[in-house]
Each structure stands twice: as structure tokens, then as C-alpha cells.
Amino acid sequence: MSTEVPVTTGQTDAAAIATKASLTSEKSQARGGYLHGWSGTVLTVIVVLIGVLWSIPTFGLFVASFLPPQLITSIGWWQGLVQGNFTIQNYQNVIQANGMGQAFINSLIISIPGTIFPMLLGAFAAYAFAWMKFPGRDWLFFGVVALLVVPSQIALGPMYTLFSAIGLTGTYFGVWIAHTAFGLPFAVFLLRNFFAALPKDLMESAHIDGASTWRVFWTIVLPLSVPALASLAIFQFMWVWNDLLVALIFLGGSPSVAPITLAVAEQVGTYGQNYQILTAAAFLSMALPLIVFFSMQRYFVRGILAGSVKG
Amino acid sequence: MAMIAKGQSPETVLPQKKKPGGRQRGQESRITWSAWIWIAPAVILLLAFFIYPLIQTIILSFEKTDLLGNVTGFVGWQNYKEIFTDPNLLNTLKNNLIWLVLATILTVGLGLVIAVLVDRVRIEALVKSMLFIPMAISATAAGIIWRFVYAYVPVGNGNEYGLLNAFLGLFGAQPQAWVTDQRFATFSLIVIYVWIWTGFCMVIISAALKGIPDDVIEAAKMDGAGRFTMFWRIMVPMIGPTLGVVITTMIINVLKIFDVVYVVTGGNYGTNVVAVQFFQEYFLNSQYGIGSALAILLTIAILPVMVINIRRMRAEERAR
Numbered sequence: 001m002s003t004e005v006p007v008t009t010g011q012t013d014a015a016a017i018a019t020k021a022s023l024t025s026e027k028s029q030a031r032g033g034y035l036h037g038w039s040g041t042v043l044t045v046i047v048v049l050i051g052v053l054w055s056i057p058t059f060g061l062f063v064a065s066f067l068p069p070q071l072i073t074s075i076g077w078w079q080g081l082v083q084g085n086f087t088i089q090n091y092q093n094v095i096q097a098n099g100m101g102q103a104f105i106n107s108l109i110i111s112i113p114g115t116i117f118p119m120l121l122g123a124f125a126a127y128a129f130a131w132m133k134f135p136g137r138d139w140l141f142f143g144v145v146a147l148l149v150v151p152s153q154i155a156l157g158p159m160y161t162l163f164s165a166i167g168l169t170g171t172y173f174g175v176w177i178a179h180t181a182f183g184l185p186f187a188v189f190l191l192r193n194f195f196a197a198l199p200k201d202l203m204e205s206a207h208i209d210g211a212s213t214w215r216v217f218w219t220i221v222l223p224l225s226v227p228a229l230a231s232l233a234i235f236q237f238m239w240v241w242n243d244l245l246v247a248l249i250f251l252g253g254s255p256s257v258a259p260i261t262l263a264v265a266e267q268v269g270t271y272g273q274n275y276q277i278l279t280a281a282a283f284l285s286m287a288l289p290l291i292v293f294f295s296m297q298r299y300f301v302r303g304i305l306a307g308s309v310k311g
Numbered sequence: 312m313a314m315i316a317k318g319q320s321p322e323t324v325l326p327q328k329k330k331p332g333g334r335q336r337g338q339e340s341r342i343t344w345s346a347w348i349w350i351a352p353a354v355i356l357l358l359a360f361f362i363y364p365l366i367q368t369i370i371l372s373f374e375k376t377d378l379l380g381n382v383t384g385f386v387g388w389q390n391y392k393e394i395f396t397d398p399n400l401l402n403t404l405k406n407n408l409i410w411l412v413l414a415t416i417l418t419v420g421l422g423l424v425i426a427v428l429v430d431r432v433r434i435e436a437l438v439k440s441m442l443f444i445p446m447a448i449s450a451t452a453a454g455i456i457w458r459f460v461y462a463y464v465p466v467g468n469g470n471e472y473g474l475l476n477a478f479l480g481l482f483g484a485q486p487q488a489w490v491t492d493q494r495f496a497t498f499s500l501i502v503i504y505v506w507i508w509t510g511f512c513m514v515i516i517s518a519a520l521k522g523i524p525d526d527v528i529e530a531a532k533m534d535g536a537g538r539f540t541m542f543w544r545i546m547v548p549m550i551g552p553t554l555g556v557v558i559t560t561m562i563i564n565v566l567k568i569f570d571v572v573y574v575v576t577g578g579n580y581g582t583n584v585v586a587v588q589f590f591q592e593y594f595l596n597s598q599y600g601i602g603s604a605l606a607i608l609l610t611i612a613i614l615p616v617m618v619i620n621i622r623r624m625r626a627e628e629r630a631r
Contacts, residue, residue, distance in 0.1 A: 044432045050425060051441035054506065058444065060474060061456040076472045077459060121352045128349035133342050138628065140354065145624050147361050149617050151567050153586060153606040155360050157593050158367035181360035184353050213345065242449035244570045249594060261451045265574055268454065282455040286448050293447035297440065300447075305518055 065090055065283045069276035090280035099255070100281050103263035107241055107285075109172055110259050114179035114240035115233055121180060122187025122232075123225075127217050129188065130195035131203065141192065147185040155181075156249050163250060170254035178250055179240050187232055194228035195221060230299040238289055238300075260285040365610075371603035380597025390604040400601075403583045406497055407566065410584060413498075414565045417505045419558055422512025427542060429513075430520055439517070443510035450507070450570035457503050457575065461489040493581040500582055504571050508564070512557050519553035520546060559616050566612055585609055 063077040066086040075083075094100045128134070129141050159178065160169065168174035198221065206216045222229070247262040258266070264281045267274060293300060375386040394400045425442065429435045445453065462473030463486055471477040476486035489499040523546065531545045547554070569586040572578055578587040585605050593602025 040432070043428060044434065047425075047428050047432050047438050048434070050428070051438040054442050054445070054510075056474070057456045057460050057506065058448070060459045061452075064459055073462070073472050075470050076474065076477050078474070078477075079470075121356065125350040125353035128343075128346040132346035132349070134344065134346040135342065137346070140350065142621050142624060144357070145621055146617050147357060149563050149613050149620065150361060150365075151586070151606065151609045151613060153567070153589050154368045154610050155364040157371070157599065157603060157606065158364035159360060160594070161367075177356070178360070181356045184357055188353060213343075238447060242447075242451075244449065244451055244573065245590070248590075252594075261449050264455070265451045268451075268574060278455050278458075282452040286452045289447040289449070290444070293444065297443075301443075301514055305515060 061279055061282060064275070065279035072275040072279065090276045091284070094277055094280040094284060100260065100263060100277075100284060102256070103258055103260040104284060106257055107259040107261070107288075110175050110179070110247070111237055111240045113172075113176045114183070115236045117176055117180040118183035118187045118236055119191075119229065119232055122184055123191050123217075123222065123229075125184075125188045126191035126195050127221055129192045130198075131221075132213075141188075144185050144188050148189060152182050152245065156245070160249055169250055170257060172257060174250050175246060178246050179236075179243070182246065183236050183239065187236065190232055191225065191228060194225055198224055227299070227302065230296065231302045234292060234296050234300050237292065241289055368603045368606050371599050372607045374600050376598050376600040380599065382599060386600070390600040391608075393601060394604055394608065399583075400588065402581060403578075403585055403588045406581075406583060407568075407585050409497055410501060410504075410565050410568055411562065414501050414504050414508075414568070415558065415561045417501070418508045418512050418561050419516075419554065421505065421509045422557070423516050423547075423554070425509065426513045426517040426520055427546065430517065439510070439514065442513055445507045446510050448507070451574050453503055453507055454571065454574035457499075457506075461499055463488040463491070490576060491580050496576060496580040496582045500571055500575055503575065504565075504568065507571070508561065512561065515557050516550060516553060519550040523549045559619065563613055563616055566609060 060077045063081050064072050066088065067075075067077065067080045067090075068085060068087050069090065071080055071085065080086075125144075129137060129144075163169045163174050168177070202220060202224075203216055206220055207213075211219070241259075242261060243259075244261045244265060247259050248265075251258050251262060255263070255266070260281070264278070264285055267277055267281060371382065372390055373385055373387060375383045375389070377383050394404070429438050432438070448456070459472065460474045462471070463476060464471050464473070466486060471480060471486055473486075473489075475489060476484075480486065487495060489495050527545065527549065528541070531541055536545065567586055568584050569590070572582055572584050572587050573590070576582045578584070578591065583591075585608065589602050589605040589609070592598040592605065596602075
């Protein structure tokens with residue numbers, strides 16, 4: 001659970017927030033303008049140093065993963081960088097020999113439904129919470145808000161017992177259900193707030209035209225909510241992809257279905273010093289989240305803000 | 312948790328757009344009974360995954376488990392007493408406290424400072440991305456990344472390949488076993504965590520900073536406010552509510568800290584924390600009683616934040 005739900009509460013107007021906060025700062029306006037001159041230069045240098053400091057550890061692993069196995073722990077990666085003796089052997093070994101290729105595919109098999117299911121069930125519930133009136137609605141919704149912060153630890157023990165009893169441990173299906181349940185509070189919360197902010201007239205006129213609730217949901221609500229859905233999708237995907245705890249408990253005994261986080265963590269345990277495997281495997285496990293992150297940074301940030309800050 | 316102002320106005324966190332449909336929502340008088348069908352899958356799953364296990368865990372936490380993992384009957388508060396008397400478990404609680412204080416202060420503090428600094432430079436977006444990347448990396452990978460920072464080779468046993476020891480060696484310092492030496496281990500882990508989460512805090516705080524109206528800043532400048540006055544008297548108070556939200560979020564996350572510790576030290580070298588100990592007791596040692604009691608303690612610690620959240624939510628709903 002490293003990527004815990006970054007959530008407290010607050011209404012969401014993801015669209016409004018998104019323009020305020022951007023990593024890709026097409027809109028970001030410096031407070032009182034950018035600094036120029038001497039103090040601007042000093043500040044820039046400080047800030048760049050911080051950024052470099054933050055990047056060094058990752059860069060170090062990146063370099064180390066391309067060093068020949070015998071050099072990884074016998075010279076510093078910064079020395080290896082100077083020597084320029086690089087190889088892709090580690091990656092070849094990892095993909096072919098250690099089941100990491102399979103683990104990567106397992107991660108995909110777990111993450112894709114583990115992202116879609118909670119979004120879909122969450123969207124159903126969010127739609128009802130936002131646009132339908134029924135007894136206990138507010139009460140139930142506050143219940144969901146409360147669950148946002150409940151540690152999954154209270155659920156893991158009894159659910160493991162239950163899943164063992166009905167044969168769901170060690171299966172993809174079991175992990176999908178677990179990720180769906182743990183992702184639901186955030187999904188319902190985020191989508192409900194977004195749905196509630198959609199224009200009411202639009203939905204009313206659709207109803208007057210004779211569209212069913214079901215049709216309105218699929219043809220009006222969902223298409224209008226693409227920004228919120230995108231944020232949610234990225235978040236949920238990253239949690240599930242990077243998850244260790246749920247995989248450890250529900251798939252711990254089944255290496256053949258283990259995701260890459262678990263496979264790598266296992267390598268750390270079994271061959272603690274097997275660095276040529278660890279470096280390449282770690283980088284392989286980071287590849288997809290990093291691609292998602294770089295290509296959809298804006299939505300990622302938007303999701304964070306939608307979840308944790310009122311907009 | 313007292314740092315969250317109870318009466319804070321949610322409106323002030325970020326500038327808010329009026330929600331077009333918001334006001335009328337919920338005023339339609341017709342009850343849609345089919346709503347139950349829409350929420351049923353989610354509610355059933357949540358009941359199964361949160362409410363049922365919560366009850367189970369509470370019951371288990373009051374029961375005795377023998378060495379073979381058989382639950383052998385009601386023992387009252389004994390599991391809880393053990394947590395607060397066993398030196399090992401006490402150390403775990405102490406570590407969580409260290410984590411709670413240090414990790415929260417460092418992530419939020421650094422996030423705030425960096426957000427203010429990057430706000431005024433042109434390469435803001437680039438630097439933010441650099442800080443934010445660790446958020447996308449799993450703790451498993453982060454653990455391996457940091458091995459190359461903390462690696463320890465005793466003097467005379469070869470070349471230091473750990474960046475930290477090599478760097479400190481330039482100044483003549485002796486290499487240290489950052490991860491396996493009890494004196495440093497917990498702090499080394501906290502540094503990794505801070506590395507992962509500071510970007511998260513920075514992004515949220517930065518968004519709030521951009522929401523401060525320009526005239527406020529201009530007015531302060533006119534009145535001759537210097538940089539520190541600007542920071543402490545204008546910026547920090549203006550983004551107070553956002554800081555509150557970031558702090559509560561980090562408190563929850565830090566309390567539940569699991570995978571950085573699990574991956575890097577496995578809870579050894581005096582670094583164990585509640586969530587890892589829970590996992591070990593419940594799933595490795597079959598000590599369901601102690602494990603459950605730990606899970607319940609974690610939930611109780613988070614309870615105040617939950618209450619704050621619901622209150623804030625209710626206030627917002629009323630304001631709609």
C-alpha cells in the first residue's frame with residue numbers, strides 16, 4: 001500500500017482544479033511573476049539542485065541495471081558511468097530466466113480488471129448517490145467517506161480466511177475482488193462529487209425526451225465525466241500495479257500468478273545479493289507506471305487534487 | 312490531530328467554481344427505488360470487505376490464540392495488554408510514533424518549502440516532475456533503488472558502491488551500515504518515504520499557493536512585506552486549510568506505513584512498525600489475537616481523522 005489513497009474529503013470539481021494545478025504548467029502563473037536577475041538565478045540553482053538530488057537515486061539504479069553483473073557491486077555506478085562498459089544482459093536474464101516476463105504479464109492481468117471493475121461499480125453507485133433520491137442515501141454516502149481512511153489491515157485477516165475457504169486465494173479473481181473493494185470508496189467518492197456537479201438541465205431534458213436512467217448514464221453522464229474517469233483510472237491502475245500487500249496475502253503462495261512487485265520482493269528475499277536480477281527487474285517493474293505517469297501527468301495530478309483537496 | 316481546525320471553511324481551500332446543478336440536487340421529491348440496484352454491487356462488496364471483517368477482527372482481538380494458531384477462547388483485554396507490555400511490540404509502537412512525527416513533518420514541511428521555491432522559477436514544471444516521479448514507483452522498486460544509496464562495504468572489503476558512504480568517504484567519514492545498524496535504520500527508511508511522498512505534498516500545496524489572489528500578494532508587497540513575512544504571515548495562513556488536509560492525509564498514510572519497511576528491512580534491525588508486525592503476527596506466526604488487536608489499534612488511531620472528514624463533508628453538503 002505504498003500508494004495509499006491520498007484522500008481526506010472535500011467536494012470535487014476536478015475540472016476547475018485541473019486548470020489551477022499543473023505539473024505541465026501551461027496555465028501555471030508564477031506568484032507575482034518569475035524572478036529575474038541575481039536572486040532569480042540563485043533560486044533557480046537551488047531548485048535545480050533539489051530536483052537533481054531527488055533524481056539521483058533512480059538514475060543510479062538505471063545506470064547500475066546496465067552494468068555487467070560482476071561490476072554492479074564492485075564499483076560505484078557513478079564509476080561505471082565513466083567507464084562506459086554497458087550491457088543489456090541483465091534485462092535479457094531477467095526476462096528469460098526468472099519468470100519476470102510472466103510476472104509482468106500477471107501484473108497486467110491483475111491491474112486491468114483491477115482498474116475497470118472498481119471504476120464501473122463505483123460509477124454505478126456514484127450516479128445513484130448524486131442523482132437519485134432514496135431513503136438512507138446521505139447516510140450511506142457518509143459511510144463510504146468513512147471507509148476512505150479505514151486501514152485495509154482490518155479486512156485482510158478475515159477475508160483471507162473466507163477466500164481460503166471458498167478457494168479464491170491464489171486466483172486472479174480473488175485479487176480482482178479485493179482490489180475492487182479496496183478501490184471502491186475512493187471511486188465512489190470522487191465520481192459522486194464529479195457527477196453531482198454536472199448540469200441538471202441536461203439530464204432532465206434527456207429524461208423528458210424519454211431516455212431511461214440507464215441510457216442517461218451511458219450516453220450523458222459517463223462521456224461528460226471523462227476527465228474524472230481518467231484521473232481515477234490512472235490512480236487505481238498505479239495502486240494496483242504497485243500494490244504489494246494485497247498480492248502478498250492473496251497470492252503469496254502462488255508464484256505462477258504473482259505480480260511483478262511480489263516477484264521482485266521475493267527476489268530481494270531469496271537472493272538478497274543477486275543484484276543483476278534485482279536492478280533490471282526493478283526497472284522493468286517501473287517501466288509501465290512511469291510511461292503512464294509521463295503521458296498522463298496532468299490527470300494524475302488532477303486526481304490527487306480531486307481526492308485530497310476541495311476544489 | 313488537533314492541528315486541523317475544526318471550523319475551517321472548506322470554501323477557502325482552493326478557489327471554487329459554483330456548481331451549476333448542485334443547489335437543486337436532492338430536492339426532487341420522487342423516490343427512485345431502483346437506486347438500490349445501482350448501489351447494490353458497491354454496497355455489498357463494501358459490507359463484505361469492511362464491515363464483516365471489522366466485526367471478525369474485533370472479536371478475534373479479544374480471543375486467545377495458541378502457538379499452533381488455534382483460537383482457544385475469550386481472553387478479554389489480554390492481547391492489548393501484551394502489545395503495551397511486550398518490549399518488542401512496544402518498540403514497534405515507538406517506531407510508529409517516530410514515523411508519525413518525522414515522516415509527516417518532513418514530507419509536509421519539505422513539500423511546502425519546495426512548493427514556495429519552485430513557484431517563482433521558470434523551470435517549475437520540470438522540477439516538479441522530478442520530485443513527483445517517485446510517486447509512480449512501487450515501494451518494492453524504491454527499496455532496490457535505495458540499496459544503491461545505502462549499500463555498506465566494510466573498510467578494506469572492496470569498493471563502496473553505496474552512494475551515501477562513498478560521498479561521506481570523500482570527507483573522510485567511516486562507512487556506516489545505514490539499513491542494518493539499529494541506530495540509523497528507522498531514519499534511513501523514513502528518508503526513503505520522504506523521497507516518495509514529498510512530491511505529493513508539494514503538488515497539492517503548490518496548487519493552493521496558486522489560488523492565493525494576486526491582490527493579496529501585491530498588497531503585502533506594497534506594505535513592505537519581506538520574503539519571510541510573506542511566507543509566514545501571508546502564504547501559510549492563506550493555505551492553512553489545504554495544509555490541514557495534506558497533514559491529515561499524510562498522518563493516515565504514515566500510520567499505515569507497510570511496504571517500505573517490509574521490502575527494505577522486513578521489520579528487522581529494530582525497525583518494525585504496526586502494519587508490518589500485524590502482517591507477521593497474523594499471516595506468518597498465526598497469532599490471530601495479537602494481529603487483530605494491532606489492526607484494531609491502527610483503526611482507532613485513524614478514527615479521529617475519519618470523524619473530521621465526515622464532519623467536513625456534512626458541512627459541505629449543507630452548504631450546497
